[in-house]
Amino acid sequence: xxxxxxxxxxxxxxxxxxxxxxxxxxxxxxxxxxxxxxxxxxxxxxxxxxxxxxxxxxxxxxxxxxxxxxxxxxxxxxxxxxxxxxxxxxxxxxxxxxxxxxxxxxxxxxxxxxxxxxxxxxxxxxxxxxxxxxxxxxxxxxxxxxxxxxxxxxxxxx
Amino acid sequence: xxxxxxxxxxxxxxxxxxxxxxxxxxxxxxxxxxxxxxxxxxxxxxxxxxxxxxxxxxxxxxxxxxxxxxxxxxxxxxxxxxxxxxxxxxxxxxxxxxxxxxxxxxxxxxxxxxxxxxxxxxxxxxxxxxxxxxxxxxxxxxxxxxxxxxxxxxxxxx
Numbered sequence: 001x002x003x004x005x006x007x008x009x010x011x012x013x014x015x016x017x018x019x020x021x022x023x024x025x026x027x028x029x030x031x032x033x034x035x036x037x038x039x040x041x042x043x044x045x046x047x048x049x050x051x052x053x054x055x056x057x058x059x060x061x062x063x064x065x066x067x068x069x070x071x072x073x074x075x076x077x078x079x080x081x082x083x084x085x086x087x088x089x090x091x092x093x094x095x096x097x098x099x100x101x102x103x104x105x106x107x108x109x110x111x112x113x114x115x116x117x118x119x120x121x122x123x124x125x126x127x128x129x130x131x132x133x134x135x136x137x138x139x140x141x142x143x144x145x146x147x148x149x150x151x152x153x154x155x156x157x158x
Numbered sequence: 159x160x161x162x163x164x165x166x167x168x169x170x171x172x173x174x175x176x177x178x179x180x181x182x183x184x185x186x187x188x189x190x191x192x193x194x195x196x197x198x199x200x201x202x203x204x205x206x207x208x209x210x211x212x213x214x215x216x217x218x219x220x221x222x223x224x225x226x227x228x229x230x231x232x233x234x235x236x237x238x239x240x241x242x243x244x245x246x247x248x249x250x251x252x253x254x255x256x257x258x259x260x261x262x263x264x265x266x267x268x269x270x271x272x273x274x275x276x277x278x279x280x281x282x283x284x285x286x287x288x289x290x291x292x293x294x295x296x297x298x299x300x301x302x303x304x305x306x307x308x309x310x311x312x313x314x315x316x
Binding site for chain 1: 287302
C-alpha cells in the first residue's frame with residue numbers, strides 16, 4: 001500500500017473502532033438497547049405487519065442466524081419481540097414486534113437519529129454524502145459478494 | 159434524514175457490521191490473532207525500540223486504557239508483549255514487543271494486507287480513495303473532537 005492508501009486505511013480503521021461504540025453508548029444510556037438490538041427492532045417496525053421471517057431479518061441486519069436468534073431471545077425476554085409461525089409455512093419461524101417493542105423503538109429513534117446526524121451526516125457536505133454512498137456500495141460488493149446479507153442496502157436509491 | 163442520506167447511512171451501517179468480522183476472521187484463522195491484537199502488535203512494531211507508553215498505545219489503537227490493558231495482559235501471556243518501566247519516569251508503564259511478538263506480526267501482515275486490499279483498496283478508484291480519506295477525516299473530527307484517541311491518523315498526509 002502506498003502512503004495515501006495507508007492514511008485512508010488507518011482513518012477508516014479508526015472510524016470502525018470509534019463509531020460503533022458511540023452509537024452503542026448513546027442507545028444504552030438513553031434507551032437501554034444495544035445498537036444491534038435497536039436495529040433489529042427498527043427493521044421489524046418497517047416491515048409489513050411488523051413481522052419478518054428470521055432468515056430475512058438476519059439478512060436485513062447483516063447478522064448470522066445464530067447471532068440474530070440469540071438477540072431475538074433476549075428481546076423476547078423483555079417482551080419487545082415474539083416468535084410465531086407463518087400461515088403458509090408452519091416450519092418457518094417469524095419474529096414480530098410487540099406493542100412494547102414498538103414503543104421502545106419509537107422512543108429510542110429521535111436520540112439515535114440525532115447521534116447519526118451529528119457524527120456522520122452533518123460532518124459531511126452533500127457531495128461527500130453522495131461519494132460515501134458510492135464508496136460503501138463498491139465496498140459492499142466485495143464484503144457481501146453473494147448478497148447473502150443485507151440486500152436491503154442496494155434497493156434504496158436505484 | 160432524506161432518502162439519499164438514509165441510503166448512505168444504511169450502507170455505512172452494513173460496512174460497520176461486515177468489515178470488522180471479515181478482518182477478524184482472516185486473522186484468527188490464519189494467525190490466531192484478533193484484529194485488535196494484530197493492531198496493537200503492529201503499532202508497537204512501528205514504534206522506536208518497539209516500545210510505547212500504555213497511554214500512547216491506547217491512543218494509537220483508538221482504545222480505552224482498561225480495554226488495552228486487558229489485551230496487553232493476554233498478549234503477555236502468549237509472550238508477544240512485555241510490560242516495563244521507563245528510564246525517565248518510573249511510574250509510567252510501557253509495553254514492548256518481544257521477539258515472539260515481532261515474528262507473529264511479521265507473519266500475519268501479508269495475509270492481513272491482502273484482505274484489506276481485496277475488500278477495500280482494490281474495490282475503489284484512486285479518486286474514491288482520496289474522497290474516503292477526506293470523508294473519514296471529517297467524521298473523525300466529530301467522533302474524536304478532542305483528539306484524545308488516535309491522533310496518529312491526522313499525521314499521515316499533511
